[in-house]
Amino acid sequence: MTVRDGLIGVVCLAGVALLAGLPFVVADYGLSLAINIMSYTVLATAWSLFSGPTRYVSLATVAFFGIGAYTTAVFVEALAWPLVLLIAMAVGSVVASLVGLATLRLSGVYFVIFSFGLAELVRQLVTWFEVNKTRTLGRYVFADITAAQIYWQLLALAVLVFAIGFLIGRSRLGLALRAIGDDETVARHSGIDVTRAKVALFVLSTVFMTLTGAIMAPRWTYIDPAIAFNPVVSFTVLIMALLGGVHRLYGPVLGVVPLALLFEYLLARFPNHFSIMVGLVFIVIVYLIPRGVVGLVEDTVRQRTAAKGAA
Amino acid sequence: MSRTLLEIDGLTRRFGGLVAVDALGFTVAEHEIVGLLGPNGSGKTTVLNLLSGVLRPDAGRIAFRGHAIAGLPAHRIARLGMARTFQLVRPLASLSCHDNVRTGLAFGRRRAWGAAADAEAGRLLDRVGLGGVRGSLPGELTYIDQKRLELARALALQPDLLLLDEWLAGLNPTELDAGIELVRSLNGQGITILLVEHVMDAIRSLCHRCVVMNAGRLIAAGLPAEVLADREVVRAYLGEDDNDRGGGHA
Numbered sequence: 429m430t431v432r433d434g435l436i437g438v439v440c441l442a443g444v445a446l447l448a449g450l451p452f453v454v455a456d457y458g459l460s461l462a463i464n465i466m467s468y469t470v471l472a473t474a475w476s477l478f479s480g481p482t483r484y485v486s487l488a489t490v491a492f493f494g495i496g497a498y499t500t501a502v503f504v505e506a507l508a509w510p511l512v513l514l515i516a517m518a519v520g521s522v523v524a525s526l527v528g529l530a531t532l533r534l535s536g537v538y539f540v541i542f543s544f545g546l547a548e549l550v551r552q553l554v555t556w557f558e559v560n561k562t563r564t565l566g567r568y569v570f571a572d573i574t575a576a577q578i579y580w581q582l583l584a585l586a587v588l589v590f591a592i593g594f595l596i597g598r599s600r601l602g603l604a605l606r607a608i609g610d611d612e613t614v615a616r617h618s619g620i621d622v623t624r625a626k627v628a629l630f631v632l633s634t635v636f637m638t639l640t641g642a643i644m645a646p647r648w649t650y651i652d653p654a655i656a657f658n659p660v661v662s663f664t665v666l667i668m669a670l671l672g673g674v675h676r677l678y679g680p681v682l683g684v685v686p687l688a689l690l691f692e693y694l695l696a697r698f699p700n701h702f703s704i705m706v707g708l709v710f711i712v713i714v715y716l717i718p719r720g721v722v723g724l725v726e727d728t729v730r731q732r733t734a735a736k737g738a739a
Numbered sequence: 740m741s742r743t744l745l746e747i748d749g750l751t752r753r754f755g756g757l758v759a760v761d762a763l764g765f766t767v768a769e770h771e772i773v774g775l776l777g778p779n780g781s782g783k784t785t786v787l788n789l790l791s792g793v794l795r796p797d798a799g800r801i802a803f804r805g806h807a808i809a810g811l812p813a814h815r816i817a818r819l820g821m822a823r824t825f826q827l828v829r830p831l832a833s834l835s836c837h838d839n840v841r842t843g844l845a846f847g848r849r850r851a852w853g854a855a856a857d858a859e860a861g862r863l864l865d866r867v868g869l870g871g872v873r874g875s876l877p878g879e880l881t882y883i884d885q886k887r888l889e890l891a892r893a894l895a896l897q898p899d900l901l902l903l904d905e906w907l908a909g910l911n912p913t914e915l916d917a918g919i920e921l922v923r924s925l926n927g928q929g930i931t932i933l934l935v936e937h938v939m940d941a942i943r944s945l946c947h948r949c950v951v952m953n954a955g956r957l958i959a960a961g962l963p964a965e966v967l968a969d970r971e972v973v974r975a976y977l978g979e980d981d982n983d984r985g986g987g988h989a
Binding site: 600603604606607609610611613614615616617618619620621622 | 791792793812813814817818822823825829830831832833834838841842843845846847848852892895896
């Protein structure tokens with residue numbers, strides 16, 4: 429470990445400590461905004477953990493987020509909280525493994541469509557079950573959990589997703605995924621079990637989404653399938669990750685913070701035109717900064733260096 | 740005669756109505772350099788794709804080191820010790836040269852990782868003449884160097900059998916001599932080589948034996964000089980103009 433690595437480690441620890449102290453200094457509105465940003469940080473970072481290197485664009489984020497939320501809604505009153513989270517992890521992993529094995533042989537656009545369809549399918553299944561079996565569409569989520577506790581759990585999850593992302597980047601799996609992203613055929617011919625690597629990462633990435641949903645559920649008090657499986661969540665996560673940049677671990681968070689603040693502002697200022705505004709933001713981002721903020725900065729730096737070298 | 744490394748029997752692959760490879764059979768012995776020849780569209784690259792696991796055969800048997808590998812996924816075949824290069828170079832574009840080679844080391848037979856893999860990747864890059872560009876991205880290399888890089892990545896699998904798909908095509912005379920020398924030295928190290936090639940000088944100087952395909956079928960097999968003089972091969976492969984010259988070498 430070099431001095432630089434050590435320094436980065438110290439800065440990260442200090443940052444986490446500062447963030448952990450946030451609930452003591454901000455009021456309710458500030459905390460709810462922080463929870464929002466923290467949950468999208470986990471979702472977008474987890475999303476790009478899989479979609480960044482493999483370049484599979486997944487719109488299934490909310491499928492797993494919703495599964496987590498429903499797990500909480502069903503079990504929170506009967507079981508201890510850690511057990512609820514464990515069940516959410518288990519259910520999410522099983523669904524992700526099945527979906528991964530079935531779909532990760534699909535390429536590009538087919539996977540996008542499938543992942544979007546998956547979220548709808550799960551939503552329809554839950555709706556069908558609630559209407560026909562429990563005979564009530566919505567559920568109340570009464571949990572003895574404060575907003576600050578939710579925030580701290582999300583912070584812990586964020587630390588975990590960054591730590592795992594960092595470790596993957598230095599592991600064989602990380603190298604395998606970069607190879608797969610570049611050229612799947614070549615990756616196979618280098619001895620990489622492409623399907624296994626993709627499924628493993630897909631499951632890992634979706635576990636974080638499921639946990640985020642499970643942790644966030646008590647925030648709503650009342651959920652129904654339209655709330656828990658709202659497709660806007662998937663699109664928001666996608667655009668946040670793209671704005672930040674998916675080829676660096678810290679990229680997505682650079683998209684999450686400005687967009688979460690922007691959406692907050694738009695929602696307060698133009699509640700009736702929110703969707704149109706969000707659509708415009710999507711277009712502008714994809715058109716103007718296709719490689720994200722990180723890519724933009726790196727390209728600028730490279731050009732500067734090249735210009736200096738030429739001069 | 741040394742032991743058989745690769746045995747192909749009745750290999751067939753269709754694309755719709757077209758039979759790209761039609762009941763093909765030949766063998767490659769250990770330590771041989773065998774040329775797989777034939778005019779464009781005769782099915783050579785399809786054969787390599789069937790061997791390396793890109794495509795599944797419709798019928799036929801492929802035995803490699805005694806394992807039946809027909810239809811196995813490519814990564815399992817690679818781990819058994821068969822490596823290949825591609826007709827159009829396919830370096831991993833976002834990975835440095837060093838990481839390109841490390842990929843083969845990490846997932847091939849050796850499962851090498853860490854400092855040992857780093858050292859070995861350096862050795863392999865030196866071996867193909869790319870010692871000076873470890874940190875470069877493949878896009879910054881010349882075409883010949885990209886080909887060298889692809890070869891180093893293939894060698895990282897520590898293969899018994901190396902499939903070269905027109906690896907010597909597009910080189911200038913100096914590069915060609917160096918390329919031929921490199922292939923020969925790999926063979927000298929004990930790697931068996933099956934190469935698809937159009938460069939006649941390379942075939943004559945490198946190959947111990949040649950098999951010739953036309954329209955998916957085997958039309959000749961034997962010593963390079965013999966098969967290149969074969970009347971049917973000349974007609975199918977070299978064209979009428981080359982008839983006299985081909986005969987003159989026999």
